[in-house]
Amino acid sequence: MTQRVCLVHYHEIGLxxxxxxxxxxxxxxxxxxxxxxxxxxxxxxxxxxxLVSFADGQAxxxxxxxxxxxxxxxxxxxxxxxGLDEDAYCAAAVQALREAGEFESFxxxxxxxxxxxxxxxLDIHRLVGGVLCEAFPDKRVRMRDPDVTVFVLVVQGxxxxxxxSLVGVGGLPVGTAGKVVTLLSSGFDSPVATWMVGRxxxxxxxxxxxxxxxxxxxxxxxxxxxxxxxAPAGLVGRLYVVxxxxxxxxxxxxxxxxxxxxxxxxxxxxxxxRLAHLEGAKALVTGESLGQVASQTLENIAAVNEVxxxxxxxxxxxxxxxxxxRRAEQIGTHxxxxxxxxxxxxxxxxxRPETHxxxxxxxxxxxxxxxxxxxxxxxxxxxxxxxxxxxxxxxPKEMRARHRELAPAVPRLA
Ligand code: ATP
Ligand code: MG
Numbered sequence: 001m002t003q004r005v006c007l008v009h010y011h012e013i014g015l016x017x018x019x020x021x022x023x024x025x026x027x028x029x030x031x032x033x034x035x036x037x038x039x040x041x042x043x044x045x046x047x048x049x050x051l052v053s054f055a056d057g058q059a060x061x062x063x064x065x066x067x068x069x070x071x072x073x074x075x076x077x078x079x080x081x082x083g084l085d086e087d088a089y090c091a092a093a094v095q096a097l098r099e100a101g102e103f104e105s106f107x108x109x110x111x112x113x114x115x116x117x118x119x120x121x122l123d124i125h126r127l128v129g130g131v132l133c134e135a136f137p138d139k140r141v142r143m144r145d146p147d148v149t150v151f152v153l154v155v156q157g158x159x160x161x162x163x164x165s166l167v168g169v170g171g172l173p174v175g176t177a178g179k180v181v182t183l184l185s186s187g188f189d190s191p192v193a194t195w196m197v198g199r200x201x202x203x204x205x206x207x208x209x210x211x212x213x214x215x216x217x218x219x220x221x222x223x224x225x226x227x228x229x230x231a232p233a234g235l236v237g238r239l240y241v242v243x244x245x246x247x248x249x250x251x252x253x254x255x256x257x258x259x260x261x262x263x264x265x266x267x268x269x270x271x272x273x274r275l276a277h278l279e280g281a282k283a284l285v286t287g288e289s290l291g292q293v294a295s296q297t298l299e300n301i302a303a304v305n306e307v308x309x310x311x312x313x314x315x316x317x318x319x320x321x322x323x324x325x326r327r328a329e330q331i332g333t334h335x336x337x338x339x340x341x342x343x344x345x346x347x348x349x350x351x352r353p354e355t356h357x358x359x360x361x362x363x364x365x366x367x368x369x370x371x372x373x374x375x376x377x378x379x380x381x382x383x384x385x386x387x388x389x390x391x392x393x394x395x396p397k398e399m400r401a402r403h404r405e406l407a408p409a410v411p412r413l414a
Pocket of ligand 2: 187
């Protein structure tokens with residue numbers, strides 16, 4: 001019986017040798033999680049691909065769209081799965097070509113990984129090609145650069161036939177590159193930065209500084225919505241939130257106005273590093289892009305960076321705002337980030353922030369308040385929300401008891 005399945009293709013890069021099965025197994029786990037609630041019956045490896053089948057035997061284009069968002073997926077094809085019966089797979093080829101949209105030329109590409117099947121690839125080309133020429137008499141067969149290629153894949157007792165594929169996000173499966181703490185605001189940049197390191201295989205632990213109690217908790221809701229928007233990619237298992245408003249007020253009273261932002265940032269990064277140690281994360285991530293705003297000059301980046309010893313990854317450092325906004329659209333965070341919410345960044349802002357901070361002045365400001373005690377206090381006041389989206393996320397044991405959960409009710413966007 002012919003069924004519809006999703007055939008998942010991944011890049012061969014980095015899959016050689018011993019890494020290959022780790023990569024594939026993680027991708028299988030991540031796909032299972034992404035498809036939970038979509039009726040996926042089975043995800044398994046077949047001959048250099050992953051095969052996703054459904055309880056009712058009817059994979060749909062919506063399923064393919066979900067799969068395409070999972071890091072590690074290069075392409076996904078909505079394929080027909082037939083037995084070795086020639087009539088059945090030829091009929092599937094006609095159907096697949098019919099669904100391929102507008103085209104003038106086509107070719108058949110067959111591959112066999114079952115050597116027990118008596119037809120060789122050339123025979124399959126001839127057989128399926130002949131049937132397609134009869135079904136589409138006004139179309140041309142073209143071996144170089146055809147508009148559509150009909151793939152016929154013979155694997156064990158099955159034949160998979162497809163003519164169209166969706167492009168996936170590529171990258172590597174989340175959980176194959178270790179853990180990072182990402183500094184997440186509700187702006188456009190940091191959700192994109194988080195997604196980008198997640199797409200390279202990192203399990204992401206976002207940390208948000210809210211202006212609470214000096215501002216509302218609106219930015220916290222937006223960050224929760226951002227984490228939910230990123231759900232199909234499966235990057236995030238837990239969102240941490242630190243209420244920072246009170247401490248910002250203390251900083252604003254203690255340090256020169258022009259150095260407030262740099263000082264807030266130093267505290268934020270120091271807290272992020274402490275969290276990274278608790279979480280076993282090996283790097284920090286920010287959404288900074290060179291020169292975009294006052295705090296993102298080379299001098300200021302250096303002045304903030306020196307408080308931590310973990311590497312700080314800045315995946316957007318060379319991107320411009322339009323590219324970032326386009327990516328935000330694609331990953332589904334643009335609309336959420338368009339909503340303005342006060343967070344710690346809008347609180348106690350100086351009229352003229354320093355753009356080229358002198359490091360001596362920064363150190364003087366840093367020593368004007370008990371920064372160690374403040375960092376300890378902030379780490380102790382961390383709150384979190386858990387998400388069941390990321391199979392590779394393991395929470396640190398010692399934090400489970402110490403920290404309370406945020407209210408789980410997430411206001412939905414209109
Ligand atoms: P974004 O769009 O990510 O908010 P931005 O262009 O507004 O970035 P800044 O406000 O200078 O730039 O922030 C630079 C980076 O610092 C952010 O990308 C993010 O990684 C981190 N950051 C800023 N505000 C917060 C916050 N409230 N909580 C956690 N991290 C933050
Ligand atoms: Mg911001």
